[in-house]
Amino acid sequence: MNYLQKLLFITLLLSSTIAFGQLTEDPDDRRDQGKDPLRTQTPEGRPLPFGQRLRFGGGINGFRFGNPFSLGVSPVIAYQATERMLVGIGGNYTYTRYKPGLLYANQGVTINQYGFRGFLMYEFIPSILPNLYLHGELQTNTYQQKIDQVAGAYTGTIAAPLVGITYMQPISRRFGVNLTALYNLNYKPNDPISYQVYGGTPFVLRLSFF
Known part of the structure; x- marks a missing residue:
């Protein structure tokens, strides 16, 4: 794997990680919205x-x-x-x-x-x-x-x-x-x-x- 392929792979990996983090927002982030954190699910309703x-x-x-x-x-x-x-x-x-x-x-x-x-x-x-x-x-x-x-x-x-x-x-x-x-x-x-x-x-x- 040459340098360009390695760079492309790392970019895709980081992009996937950021996208997944946005998709499964941490329940603690609700504090910024003035709400208590959820205990068993994400704000999107997915089970933790x-x-x-x-x-x-x-x-x-x-x-x-x-x-x-x-x-x-x-x-x-x-x-x-x-x-x-x-x-x-x-x-x-x-x-x-x-x-x-x-x-x-x-x-x-x-x-x-x-x-x-x-x-x-x-x-x-x-x-x-x-x-x-x-x-x-x-x-x-x-x-x-x-x-x-x-x-x-x-x-x-x-x-x-x-x-x-x-x-x-x-x-x-x-x-x-x-x-x-x-x-x-x-x-x-x-x-x-x-x-x-x-x-x-x-x-x-x-x-x-x-």
Whole structure:
């Protein structure tokens, strides 16, 4: 291929790329028109590819300071199923430490939790309060409880359905800051395992980014 043929090929390639870009305008370009970006389609009505509907992120959860001390992390993958609905999966790890005297007189307790969750978020009143989602999820936790000065550890699994709301502050079409408040329908205040794993409260507050 001589120099002229190479130049012609590159020109055609660039022209095709520019034409394709104009044909499939990025939904974020709607901001220039004073409109919110579309989440599942281009402004011309074409469905966005699967990869452009995915959101990746994570956050922190279970944060409590004092007695007990607790802190967790939770990576997330979410998919924009419709303009108003997100579905996703995530994992989580939470560390909880009870100082001596709260559960046992002279012994502290350490709990490590590893979990998985599937969730669904639905923007239910976008015309009145946009970016407010009903939030439902099913969470399972495998936990390991270790009591100070006691050999061995107790391990088990507990599952919980959670319901509540999430408010998302969009940063871009595929990323936002989310504040979530959920209620644990499986919380049992008189069950010591439920009490220890969920920190003595049926409410779950979570800050996440995706």
